[in-house]
Amino acid sequence: MSLLEDGHARRFHYLRLSVTDVCNFRCTYCLPDGYRPEGRKSFLDQAEIARVVRAFAAMGTRKVRLTGGEPSLRRDFTDIIRIVAATPGIEQVAMTTNGYRLRERAAEWREAGLTNLNVSVDSLDARQFHRITGEDKLTEVMAGIDAALAAGFARVKVNAVLLKGLNDHELSTFLDWIKTRPIELRFIELMQTGEMDALFTRHHASGEAIKGQLLAAGWVQQLRAIDAGPAQVFHxxxxxxxxxxxxxxxxxxxxxxxxxxxxxxxxxxxxxxxxDGVALRDLLAADEQQEALMERVHMVLGHKLASHRLHQGNSGTTPHLASLGG
Structure with a gap:
């Protein structure tokens, strides 16, 4: 089976795999009213996850990011890491987390095969962190990041959603924090989703202003790696x-x-x-269905558009970021 390539000559080496849409934080830009289950859901089990990852690895995927919701809320999350890490062809296993269980589990996840870690920290001010996330957990999350570095994660990424009037004044504070720590801080522009139109209008800020400040202060933009995310990275x-x-x-x-x-x-x-996505689950019941699974992925990929439609105010059917793991 050939490698994953769409009709715009883009190749796909990176899979973001959500393992739950449940989250225990109430971030203003995602789940301000908390997680609201919509009927009873059956999330992919370990065998199904193994088949998905094995099929994508056979089509050239080298990096898998485990997302949620909050992925660590799954009781079998460490086992899921082991399954993904043991898949032939997978070179990087990453996760995105709110840091809720990081202090207690960082070493365990590292031992299981986790190689990359992204932690959400939207403010270094405890009161502002509480206001944005709905949880007074900054001290615990920061302790989790320290635990991750101590556990041997060579570099930790920290995600901060850029919010006008809430944290867009904190650049100097964040810069002071990363000056002596191997942390890549990533400012993410607020993105419009189906449930967040008013908040987007109120708090969206462009990252171009920060880019200008960085370049003026001697920061240099780096080349993008083949399996990297969409960030413009500066050192x-x-x-x-x-x-x-x-x-x-x-x-x-x-x-x-x-x-x-x-x-x-x-x-x-x-x-x-x-x-709305295309169902794969009917092809995840048995190993013998892998060829059919791969054929469906290739077929669907032929319909991938050249670009999102956010500029036209069209955020598709994504109600909030937790539904697909961002």
């Missing part, structure tokens, strides 16, 4: 840490797209802001 010789900017409204943002998404209920999504 400075006086800083151990780095800065990444994810700006989905910037020109040609989608030109380097290299990832596909599978939801926690087994749907393939070609774009975070696309239309």
């Amino acid at each position: 400075h010789p006086d800083y151990l840490g780095g800065i990444g900017l994810i700006m989905p409204y910037s020109k040609d943002f989608c030109a380097g797209c290299n990832r596909l998404r599978v939801s926690s209920v087994g749907k393939l999504h070609l774009c975070l802001f696309g239309d």
Whole structure:
């Protein structure tokens, strides 16, 4: 079976695999009213996850990111890491987390095969963190990041959603924090989703202002690796840490797209802001279905659009970021 390539000559080496859409935080830009289950859901089990990852690895996937909701809320999350890490062809196993269980589990996850870690920290001010996330957990999350570094994660990425009037004034504070720590801080522009129109209008800020400040201060933009995310990454010789900017409204943002998404209920999504996904779960019941699974993925990939439609105010069918893991 050939490698994954769409009709725009983009190759896909990176799979974002959601293992649950449940989250225990109440972030203003995602789940301000908390997680609200919509009927009874059966999330992919370990055998189904193994088959998905094995099929994608056979088609050239080298990096898998485990997402949620909050993925660590699954009791079998460590076992899921082991399954993914043991899959032939998979070279990187990453997760995105709110840091809720990081302090207690960082070493365990590292031993299981986790290689990359992204932690959400939207503010370094405890009161503002509480206001944005709905949880007074900054101290615990920061202790989790320290535990991850102590456990041997060579570099930890920290995600901060850029919010006008809430945290867009904190650049200098964040820079002071990463000066002596091997942390890549990534500012992510607020993205419009189906349930967040008013909040987007109120709090969206472009990352271009931060980019200008970084370049003026001697930061240098780095070349993008083949399996990297969409961030524009900057380094400075006086800083151990780095800065990444994810700006989905910037020109040609989608030109380097290299990832596909599978939801926690087994749907393939070609774009975070696309239309309803395509079911794969009917082909995950047995190992003998792998060829058919791969053929379906290839067929669907032929319909991937050149770009999202956020500039037209169209966020697809994504109600909030937790539904697909961002």
